[in-house]
Amino acid sequence: xxxxLFKGTNIPLxxxxxxxxxxxxxxxxxxxxxxxxxxxxxxxxxDPGWMxxxxxxxxxxxxxxxxxxxxxxxxxxxxxxxxxxxVNPMDRETKITSGYNYDGGYxxxxxxxxxxxxxxxxxxxxxxxxxxxxxxITSYRALFSIGQAKExxxxxxxxxGGLGQFALQMAIIKGCEVYATDVSPEARLLAKELGCKxxxxxxxxxxxxxxxxxxxxxxxGQTTADAIExxxxxxxxxxxxxxxxxxxxxxxxxxxxxVELLGSNGGSVEDLKxxxxxxxxxxxxxxxxxxxxxxxxxxxxxxxNHEVKGxxxxxxx
Numbered sequence: 001x002x003x004x005l006f007k008g009t010n011i012p013l014x015x016x017x018x019x020x021x022x023x024x025x026x027x028x029x030x031x032x033x034x035x036x037x038x039x040x041x042x043x044x045x046x047d048p049g050w051m052x053x054x055x056x057x058x059x060x061x062x063x064x065x066x067x068x069x070x071x072x073x074x075x076x077x078x079x080x081x082x083x084x085x086x087v088n089p090m091d092r093e094t095k096i097t098s099g100y101n102y103d104g105g106y107x108x109x110x111x112x113x114x115x116x117x118x119x120x121x122x123x124x125x126x127x128x129x130x131x132x133x134x135x136x137i138t139s140y141r142a143l144f145s146i147g148q149a150k151e152x153x154x155x156x157x158x159x160x161g162g163l164g165q166f167a168l169q170m171a172i173i174k175g176c177e178v179y180a181t182d183v184s185p186e187a188r189l190l191a192k193e194l195g196c197k198x199x200x201x202x203x204x205x206x207x208x209x210x211x212x213x214x215x216x217x218x219x220x221g222q223t224t225a226d227a228i229e230x231x232x233x234x235x236x237x238x239x240x241x242x243x244x245x246x247x248x249x250x251x252x253x254x255x256x257x258x259v260e261l262l263g264s265n266g267g268s269v270e271d272l273k274x275x276x277x278x279x280x281x282x283x284x285x286x287x288x289x290x291x292x293x294x295x296x297x298x299x300x301x302x303x304x305n306h307e308v309k310g311x312x313x314x315x316x317x
Contacts, residue, residue, distance in 0.1 A: 003060035003107030004296050006041075009048045013061065013106075013297045021103065021111035028079050028114045029071035030087070033126035035105040036064025037296065037312040038134055042304045053100050062296075063089035063098050064313075065105030065112075066120065066129030076114040084120040086129035087112050088137065088272050105130070106296050108316065118272045121280040127288055127313045128279050132166075135286070135311055136275035137267025138240060139167035139217075144174070145271055146264040147213045147238045151175030156206045157196075158227060159217035159241060160187040162311050165286050167215060168194050170278045179209050206230040215240060215264075221247040228254050228261065236260040290315050 001020040004013040023029050041061050044050040066086040069079050079085065087105070090097040091113065098104040098112060120129045143149045155176040157164055164180070164187075171178045172195045180191040181200045188199045200206065203226035206214060210232040216224050219241025227237045228249050237259060254261065267275075278284050287310025291299045296314050303312060 001108040002293075003103065004062070005058055006044065006054065006061045007058045009045065009051060011045075013045070013300070015294075015297070020109040023071045023073050023111065025073050025075050026113055026115070027073050027111050028069050028076060028085075028117060030065070030067040030085065030110045030112065031070045032065055032067040032105050032108060032110050033316050034066045034130035035062045035293075035296070035314045036130045036134055037299045037303060037314060038064060039303055041099075042300055045300065046304070056101060059099065059101075060103035060107045061099045062105030062107065063100065064130045064134045065089070065098065065110055066126045066133070067110065069117075070109075073114070079114055079117060079119075084126070084129070085117040086120055086133050086272060086276070088116045088118065088267065088269050089133055090266050091116060092266070092268055106314070108293075116269060118269055118276060121276050123282070124276055124279045127290060127315060128284070129276070130313055131286065131288055131311045132275040132279065133272060135162045135166045137271040138264070139163045140170060140271045140275050140278075141267040142215050142217075142238050142240045142264040143167055143171055143213075144274065145268070146262050147215055147236055149174070149176050149213050153177065153213055154209060154211045155179065156181070156209065156211040156214035156227070156230070157217065158182075158203055158214065158223050160184075160191045161217065163240065164217045165190070165194065165310070166275075167217065168196060169284050169286065170275070173278050173281055173283050179206060179211065181206060203227055204230055211235060213238065217241045219243045225249045228259055231257070231259055233257040234259070236262065238262050238264050240264050286311060288313050293317075
C-alpha cells in the first residue's frame with residue numbers, strides 16, 4: 001500500500017510503499033476512502049515540541065479517517081466486511097491515537113481497534129464521515145457532553161472556523177438558540193448564513209444575551225477571560241481552542257457569579273455517533289474542500305499558508 005510517512009520536524013512527508021497491515025485481535029482493516037487534513041499535522045511538521053507525541057518513530061500520518069471494512073478479526077462481531085465506517089482517532093482510555101502512535105489514515109489501508117469505529121448512516125458520505133472524526137466530535141463533545149447544551153439553551157460560540165462551523169450547525173439542529181462572535185467579517189457573515197440568531201465582533205457583546213453556555217473555539221486567552229465576563233451568573237464556559245496556552249481571568253467575576261470553567265478535548269465514540277446523527281438529518285453543510293490522496297503533502301502546505309477555507313479532505317479513488 002501507499003502512505004505518507006512522517007519522519008520528523010522540518011522533514012517533508014514522503015510517499016512510501018509498504019505492506020498493508022495484517023489483521024490482529026480486536027481490530028478491523030479499512031480501505032481508506034477519505035482522510036481529513038488537520039492543522040495539528042502542520043504543527044508537527046514545524047514544531048519540535050510535537051515530537052513527544054510520536055513515541056514510536058516514523059509513522060504514516062492521518063487521524064481523520066473513514067472507509068470500507070475489508071477484513072475483520074475473528075473476535076470482532078459488531079462489524080463485517082463491506083461496512084462503511086468512520087474512526088474515532090483516539091482511544092480515550094489509553095490516549096493511543098492513529099497517525100501518532102501507529103500508522104494512520106494518510107494511507108490506502110488502516111488497521112484500527114474495532115471499538116473505535118462507528119457505522120456511517122445512509123446518506124452520510126465518506127468525506128463527511130472523515131471530517132466528523134476530529135472537528136465534528138471535538139465540537140460535539142464541547143457543546144453537549146461537557147457544555148450540556150440542549151434544546152432551548154442560549155449558546156454563545158466564539159470563533160466560526162472549522163470547529164465553530166460544525167458546532168454552530170449541530171447546535172441549531174439540536175434546537176439551541178445560537179449566538180456567535182468572530183473578529184473576521186467573512187466568518188460573521190457565514191455565521192448569519194448558517195442560521196445564527198445574532199453575530200458579534202466582540203465576545204463582550206454576548207453579555208447582553210446572558211448565555212447559559214459559551215464555548216470558546218478560539219482560546220486566545222482574552223477570549224476566555226471575556227467569556228467569563230459575558231456569561232450569565234451560574235453559566236458554563238467551555239474552552240476548546242488553544243490559540244494561546246495561558247489566560248489571565250477575573251477570578252472575582254468567576255467566584256461571585258459562580259461560573260463553571262471547563263476544558264474539553266477530543267471526543268468519544270458516542271460523540272461521533274451524535275455527529276453522524278446530525279449529518280443524517282441533511283441539515284449539516286460544513287465547507288469541505290477535497291483533494292486527491294496524491295496531493296496530501298501539497299494540501300498540508302496550503303493549510304500552513306492559510307490558503308484553505310473550511311476543512312480539507314483527501315479522497316481516494
